[in-house]
Amino acid sequence: MGSMKTLKVALLGCGNVGAQVARILIDDAEVLAARTGARLQLTGIAVRDVAAKRTVELPAELFTTEAEPLVKDADIVIELLGGLEPARTLIRSAIDNGAAVVTGNKALLAADGQDLYARADEAGVELSFEAAVAGAIPLLRPIRESLAGDRITKVMGIVNGTTNYILDQMDSTGAQFADALAAAQELGYAEADPTADIEGHDAAAKGAILAELAFHTAFDLADVQVQGISSISADDIAAAKDAGYVIKLLSIAERLRGVDGREGVAVRVHPTLLPLKHPLAAVHGAFNAVFVEAENAGEMMFYGQGAGGAPTASAVVGDVVSAARRMVGGGPGRTETPTVALPAVGLDSVKTSYYIGLDVADQPGVLSQIAGVFAEHGVSIETMRQTIHAEDRLDTADDGGQVTAELRFVTHRASEASLAATVEAVRGLDIVNAVTSVLRVEGI
Numbered sequence: 001m002g003s004m005k006t007l008k009v010a011l012l013g014c015g016n017v018g019a020q021v022a023r024i025l026i027d028d029a030e031v032l033a034a035r036t037g038a039r040l041q042l043t044g045i046a047v048r049d050v051a052a053k054r055t056v057e058l059p060a061e062l063f064t065t066e067a068e069p070l071v072k073d074a075d076i077v078i079e080l081l082g083g084l085e086p087a088r089t090l091i092r093s094a095i096d097n098g099a100a101v102v103t104g105n106k107a108l109l110a111a112d113g114q115d116l117y118a119r120a121d122e123a124g125v126e127l128s129f130e131a132a133v134a135g136a137i138p139l140l141r142p143i144r145e146s147l148a149g150d151r152i153t154k155v156m157g158i159v160n161g162t163t164n165y166i167l168d169q170m171d172s173t174g175a176q177f178a179d180a181l182a183a184a185q186e187l188g189y190a191e192a193d194p195t196a197d198i199e200g201h202d203a204a205a206k207g208a209i210l211a212e213l214a215f216h217t218a219f220d221l222a223d224v225q226v227q228g229i230s231s232i233s234a235d236d237i238a239a240a241k242d243a244g245y246v247i248k249l250l251s252i253a254e255r256l257r258g259v260d261g262r263e264g265v266a267v268r269v270h271p272t273l274l275p276l277k278h279p280l281a282a283v284h285g286a287f288n289a290v291f292v293e294a295e296n297a298g299e300m301m302f303y304g305q306g307a308g309g310a311p312t313a314s315a316v317v318g319d320v321v322s323a324a325r326r327m328v329g330g331g332p333g334r335t336e337t338p339t340v341a342l343p344a345v346g347l348d349s350v351k352t353s354y355y356i357g358l359d360v361a362d363q364p365g366v367l368s369q370i371a372g373v374f375a376e377h378g379v380s381i382e383t384m385r386q387t388i389h390a391e392d393r394l395d396t397a398d399d400g401g402q403v404t405a406e407l408r409f410v411t412h413r414a415s416e417a418s419l420a421a422t423v424e425a426v427r428g429l430d431i432v433n434a435v436t437s438v439l440r441v442e443g444i
Contacts, residue, residue, distance in 0.1 A: 005038040007324055010070040010099075011045045012090060013080035014063070017104060017131070018045070019056040020313035021078060025320075026058070032317070036324035044070045055309060072097055076323055078316060079103040088112055095119045095127070100323035102316055104131035110205035110221045113212065126326060128319035133206040134159055134288040136311030137304040138318075143213045143292065150294040152214040154254040156442065157290030158283050159206040161306040162190045162197040163229050163249040165286045167271075170237045171246055172284075177232060189286050189307075199228035200249065200269040207251035210290070211267045214253060215342055219267060223344035227270040236437050239357060243385060243408060245273040246281045250442065255342070256349055264345035271439055273355045273410075278443035347416040353382070353444055354411045354419045357437030358426065362388055362403040366431050370407070373429065377422040380412045382444070404433060410441060 011022055025032070025042045033039050045058070046067035064070065067090055071077055077094035079101065081087045087108050094101050101120070103109070109116070109132055120127040130140050134157070143152070158164050162184055169180040181198065184190035196202045204224040211219050229249050240247050250272040255265055274281045279301050283289040288306025293299050305311035360366050367384075374381055387406040411419065427435050 004033060005328060006041050007036075007038045007075040007327060008043045008073060009040050009076045009078065009320065010043055010067075010074035010094075011078045011080070012067055012070075012087070013082070014045050014047050014054060014058075015080065015082075016055055016309035017312045017316065018078075018080040019054050019058065020309040021080065021316050022058050022062070023056045024313055024317050032321060032324075036321050037328040038324050040076075040320065040324060043074065046070055068093065071099070074099050075327065076100045076102065076320055078320065079105060080316070081105070082107065084108055084111060088116075091116060092119060095123050095125055098123060098125060100126040100128070100327065102128045102131075102319040102323065104129065104312065104316060106132040106202070106205040106209060110208040113209065114218050126323045128323060129209070130319050131312050131315040133209055134290060134302070135161075135304070135306040135308065136314045137288060137290070137302050137306065138315070139290055139302045140209075140213055142302070143210070147292070147294055147297060150296045152255070152292060152294045154252070154293040155210050155214045155290060156250055156252045156254075156280070156293075157210070157302075158248055158280060158288050159210075159251050159290065159306065160197055160200075160203045160249060161286030161288055162194065163200075163203070164283060164288070164306075165189050166198070167229060167232070167237070167247055167249065168284050170232070170234060171241065174234055174238070176234050177230065198230050200226040201228075203249060203251045203269045207253060207267050207269055210251065211253035211265055214292075215255060215265050217265065217342040219265070219344055223267055225266075225268040225270070225347050229271050232271055236357075236439070239406075239408060239437065240273050240355070240439075243273075243355070243383070243410070244276055245355070245441070246276060247271050247439065248274055248280060248283070250274075250280070252442070254350075256345070256351075262343065264343040264349065266345050266347065266350050268347065268350070273439050273441040274443045280443070350416050351413045352416065352419070353413050353441035354379075354409075354423075355437065355439045355441050356409045356411070356423060356426070356435065358407045358409075359433040359436050360405055360407055361431045361433065362405040363431070366405075367407075369429060369431060370426060373425045374409075374411070374422055377418050377425065379414045379418055379422045381409050382412050383410045384408070406436070408437075410444070 045062045050063045077099045166180040204226045208219045253267045289303040385408045
């Protein structure tokens with residue numbers, strides 16, 4: 001390998017993922033050289049604190065707090081800092097200097113992806129980000145390349161391991177949300193401030209990236225409709241299980257006709273009921289999975305570790321190898337400049353099914369009144385389950401107390417507008433004590 005080309009690699013950030021990337025580049029240097037046709041020389045690791053404790057023991061001389069000189073001297077820049085700045089400025093600098101860029105920064109890509117793609121395209125360099133969505137799962141490259149000749153109609157997935165762990169714990173143990181969240185934090189799945197995960201923001205950023213790749217068009221993070229899982233209770237989980245469903249936080253992007261008749265794409269993140277037979281229902285713990293529907297390929301699912309230092313580092317180094325091979329073999333960089341202009345459409349264009357839980361008076365005519373409201377709004381009922389609250393019946397002899405019942409409906413698919421109007425009308429009925437649950441349903 002004496003005459004083999006050497007490519008200088010700069011690493012920005014050395015958290016759990018960055019430390020594992022550095023380890024692989026150092027320990028597997030000979031293997032990577034054989035696979036790429038070039039030596040990958042890790043020239044430095046830019047960090048905020050050189051003295052901070054790392055999860056992997058690495059040569060001290062590699063560390064620096066000066067990122068810009070590393071970037072200017074590199075052939076490949078790996079950005080794992082997270083956040084918008086200084087990551088944005090350093091990636092732009094790398095592109096301007098002709099370096100290939102590998103990043104796992106989903107927040108930056110969701111906010112500024114179009115600018116970065118255009119810059120990379122103009123400079124003729126590669127911008128890769130397999131690790132930005134679903135960790136170790138080879139997902140973005142198959143969507144971008146293997147399905148490039150097909151027409152994707154829907155992408156639906158569990159792309160946040162923290163929320164999947166929490167909901168899975170609630171389902172398997174009966175735990176309340178707060179207890180399941182505490183368990184996730186204790187195991188390191190959830191941050192001390194879990195807002196980005198439990199309120200759906202992390203999944204929304206990943207959903208925007210997936211939508212851009214699947215539908216070859218530009219989406220802003222503001223185009224994603226987001227609802228988190230913090231309002232999901234143990235009662236919701238138990239009721240869903242009793243009805244044959246499981247609750248998952250899903251990121252969904254689908255091609256559809258908007259209310260104006262034009263084709264567009266709706267991107268949304270929300271808790272969703274899935275029938276137990278659906279492949280995504282069997283995704284447990286902190287694992288991720290993405291279900292893709294395409295006109296010719298049909299249905300397919302990508303499943304694996306969605307987070308963790310070593311698994312995510314595998315995706316990062318895969319992108320590095322791809323970029324190095326291009327540099328050795330020649331050819332233009334791969335970019336993601338959108339080629340279509342499908343508008344983002346709101347939830348009013350989406351047709352879905354609803355799971356609706358009602359606490360009602362147990363008296364004659366209740367079902368017919370509620371069914372009448374559904375019919376008035378053009379929403380049909382697929383299934384209905386009724387549970388009488390026996391403890392209430394014991395307390396209602398001659399004292400005028402009210403016997404109550406829990407009604408649970410699953411509707412056929414209808415527009416979001418019709419379903420929302422139905423729920424509001426039902427809420428106003430005298431016989432309805434409370435609307436206990438309103439969740440969307442997929443996979444039926």
